[in-house]
Amino acid sequence: MDPMASIKQTFFQECEEQLVELESGLLKIEDGECDAETVNAVFRAVHSIKGGAGAFGFDQLVEFVHVFETTLDLLRSNKLTATPSLTKTLLRASDVLSDLVRAAREDTVADAHAARTIAAELSALHGDAAAGAHEEEESLESLEFQPVAISLDSIFDLSGDDEPPATQDFIIRFRPGPGLYAKANETVRLLRELAQLGEAIVECDTHDIPLLSELDPEGAYLSWTIRLRTSEPEARVREIFEFVEWDCELDISVADVGKLLEALQEALEPGDAPVCIAAAASPPRIEAEAPVVPAPAAAADDERGHPSPAKPEAQRGDGAAAAQTTIRVDLDRVDRLINLVGELVINQAMLSQRVSEAGLSRASSVAIGLDELEQLTRDIQDSVMAIRAQPVKPVFQRMSRTVREVAAMTGKSVRLVMDGEGTEVDKTVIERLTDPLTHMIRNAVDHGIERPEDRVAAGKPEEGSLRLSATHRSGRIVIEVADDGAGINRARVRQIAIDKGLIPAEANLTDEEIDNLIFLPGFSTASTVSNISGRGVGMDVVKRAIQALGGRMSISSVPGRGSTFSMSLPLTLAVLDGMVVTVGGQTLVVPLTAIIETLQPKKESVHELGNGARVIASRAAFTPLIDVGMVLMYRDEPIDPTSQVALLVESESGAKCALLVDAIQGQRQVVIKSLETNYGHVHGIAAATILGDGRVALILDVDAIVARPRADMIAADAMSMAAE
């Protein structure tokens, strides 16, 4: 890859990290933690973005960041106070900044108006802070800071387009102080550099060198007088002393002779530009009269200082010498490794099976060795999965912006509290979590939390609280969105469901079932489709997205106290704990997470409903029975359910269903192989896997199989009412 493109990529990655830092810092400040370290971290984040943005010539970004940085600098130097309104402005500025970064990355144009508005607000603050109000309204265009785009190609471009040279003689008197050497500057280097400008005659004054007994090795005793004949301007000569001018006595004057000469030349050849004075181009020569007294700390390096053009065979590898606590690895490589480990797991399972088929005793050395291999394989698998694991923090951080935006749009005051941001989960899970989570957060602010006046009337603090948390629980990650709002209005939810024909008017539903109605497709409690929660999708889409990740959603709500949406997700998408079953002679895998319990259907518990539908009675409830063999068309006629096994699974709508399979073979961790990339999409099948004996087994898509008309369930309810 082009090195600059790769650095640009790094820049954008770093921007993302800095934006997270920025936002979390600003949120801390909002919480009143306005200590120096936090402010400094926030400043640094913006500062760092500016550095890279300038180098890549993202002008729009740089202009904005510059204003932003100035504000933060004032905050840092206590010229501004972090009032709530300032913090809000800064948070909005960070949102704009994140948009600008995205625009730069995607090479699109960001909302210039928003940037301008915030920049103007920030600039107005600068005016107040800087006592001299001379720079009243610093408009974006008139910023003095000019970014300079660079290109590494320019390293080769040393051609100057100079004006015709006219030589002058400079007399330079230079007397270094001890500070000059202490800072690792060197007279000899300055002299060499001067010599490169033209012809230099150097005299060294050694009169001040004391007797050896009195000589301070770190002292400075020499002074120089240099007569330099050059076509370069005085500024160029002074530039050489740029780094040392505080630590020396320096006097640069133009020798009269030079001036005279120049005047003479002008008089002789008016307007004729290219007068060439031979000395200008002649090789430089140093005439140092005194042997150089070893300046302190002199690295007596006599390598001649001609800037050689770049050496292409640069050894970039040397750069890695510094100790690093992290390494950056291409995701493809990790995925390849995960794939290989998956193959290893399958192979190991096959080997185990062969060995047990061969009738070797469990105590045989081969079997013991295999046990160890199995343990190792599992460990390797866990370690490899851990490579892909990342903290949920970036996704959580993004939610704070959503909360701010929705709160502003709905006129609510909401505070987001985050917990367990460090909890880790597979990268893919994280990536696919953003959309559903955003939607849930929007919903919670829009529907969950009441307006400030209603909250006060209900005796609650005016500011609503939204809690976003993540924890690891029994091999899964559980993410909860809890609000302290009014809770689900069950009467209203029920009425809407009836109005929309989702449930019959006489349906007798538990609180839990009513709460779960909001997950039904087409359900939306908003009287008008607001542009916040609305967007044409409901909680059903959220739930489906979570389920697609192998996750489950649940809801709990207390009227007047708030609601909690919780989702539990697998830590990885690459392996699955499955129940291996037989259906119609085929081996299938049912995700264990979907299974609640297994039942042995008895004749008296199975009821026909006509039209071929059947239900099974279990725990005083009737559950629809679905014959997997029929759904997958392994057979045309249902067989006697009492010869089968029923797996009680939870369906998409939260109700339970019983899947009929012929037999259970056992439980096993299986490596998921995509069916779609290898074959094509098959209804009712989520993926495939390879079993220990080398056979391919299909993994059931429980939700697709169970996704049946709601009527079935209601019918089951009606039956259960009848039974009571």
Add this chain to the structure above:
Amino acid sequence: MSKTILTVDDSRTMREMLLLALSDAGFSVVQAEDGVHGLEVLETETPDVIVTDINMPRMDGFGFIEGVRRHEKHRAVPILVLTTESDGDKKDRARRAGATGWIVKPFNPVKLVDAIRRVAV
């Protein structure tokens, strides 16, 4: 033997840019992420020039420069600071801390290499 440059900068982008520009110019590069890390690296590395950022977490450029100047072995290493804009105040502080010179960001690779040669050759 090529000269070794130690770059100290908390920004990965900047570190990579410096690495590219410096290695293209034939220097060997060692990197550190902040002042503390920089001083750690100096325990094992002997750079010919140090290029450091100012604003960094844990230990900023000023503290780092002072640390180097107090270092038994490395006190005489030329140190160039990276400053954004021509911030006189920062330059001044860096100079007082013992910086040899400075480079203004966004740096131009030619100027960068030029500045290094000025203090190291």
